[in-house]
Amino acid sequence: MLRVTKLRYGFPIGLLLFFYLDGILGAAFPRQLFSAPYAMSSYLVVLWLVLSVFFEDELQIPLTVWAAIAGGFFDVYYTGIWGIFVFVFPIVVALTRACYKAFPINFLSGLLVYFIDITVICTLSYFGNLVVHMTSASFADMLVDSLAPTLAYNLAAYVILYFPVQWLFNRLRN
């Protein structure tokens, strides 16, 4: 189904754009995003994947595969350590799909699902980094310094981008 709509170009381009924006926004606005000890990690690429789950309808985009690809690039290019996001992103997509089946998705319930998604990403990436000794921060520090600001930033991004992305998907589908 994906093949016949304009989304076959639109979806990968959007994914690529949001992937790069994650790193570029951090470099362009370091004072706002990384004022020590707080660190807001931008996960716009996950927002694009999650919103695709919400808006794909009957299109059936192979989102888990795309999530693994995006996660792989995220690992290699941004962190330099293989094996964390390449698994975390598909898990989040699967989780969002499960939630989508469990209850009707609208703007508010979608916000809650995205809240859960970001929490899962932050926690799993924290444990991943802890295991390979890339961090020595305590769990409490992680909650206050990383999870809370990251949630605030990403939920704000969701609120701002939900309707524009919905409009874009509707436009590209027809």
Added chain:
Amino acid sequence: MNKFFSNRRLVIVIVCLIVSFGLMSVSVAIRNKRSTPPLVQQFGNDVVGLVNRVVAWPVSGLKGSVTGFSDLMNTYQENQRLKGQVQELAQTKVHDQAVNQENQKLKKELKLNHSLTDYSPVTANVIARTPSAWQNQVIIDKGEAAGVKKNMPVLSGSGIVGRVSEVNRTNSKVELLSNSSESANRFAVTITTKSGKTVNGILSGYNHDKNLIEMGNVTSKTKIQKGDKVATSGLGGVMPAGLFVGKVASTGTDNYGLASKISIKPATNISELSVVTVAVRQAQTTN
């Protein structure tokens, strides 16, 4: 729950977990031991980095116009303040030139080619920052092709901000001083006290709450005072000597009361980087 963890799913989950941990440990081992990542990873990074520059261009343009406007508003006060500094700087510069010439002549007489303080700068733009709280890392647009090597120090403004942690052909990753991972921050530094004595040591960590660099395991009895200057000592690795790290903010003893622990205020704002300089040491390297 029973249905979720059916046999097939359970196997997949466990296999994924094993693969994930395997990949993580292999990549960390490679990162710690080898000077460049595997060829496939290097190639991927180069391709991704190329497109990054294209996407970053409009964003940095937009940011440039916004900051340009706010800079314009501050111009008058800044100008007044800088005028005072310029006169002082001119004097220092002339003196510096004379000393440099003298230094070169003396080196020639001694038949010394490159000493530890000589380095050639490679200027690079910051094109992205790792969106993670656990790695304070930026990606710069110069790599192996420009002469950048792993572990080289990276400077911004008046001081050191980090070291190169991964080198690809056309881009590299820079681990900032504020990184708390166990492999980071091992800079060999020397403190020059006001009486002219020197104390050598190694940077051991970073205090995120106060934004101070920590230097532990100092057993020297020399009295170190607040405001003493800290610079790299050039001992070991690819680090040139005499790169400014910061000034001593406070001194105290470590948790066991044996050695002294020194807190250093970094010379530049570590989190705010747009253009950085990689210092390529000209003297022979030891690793």
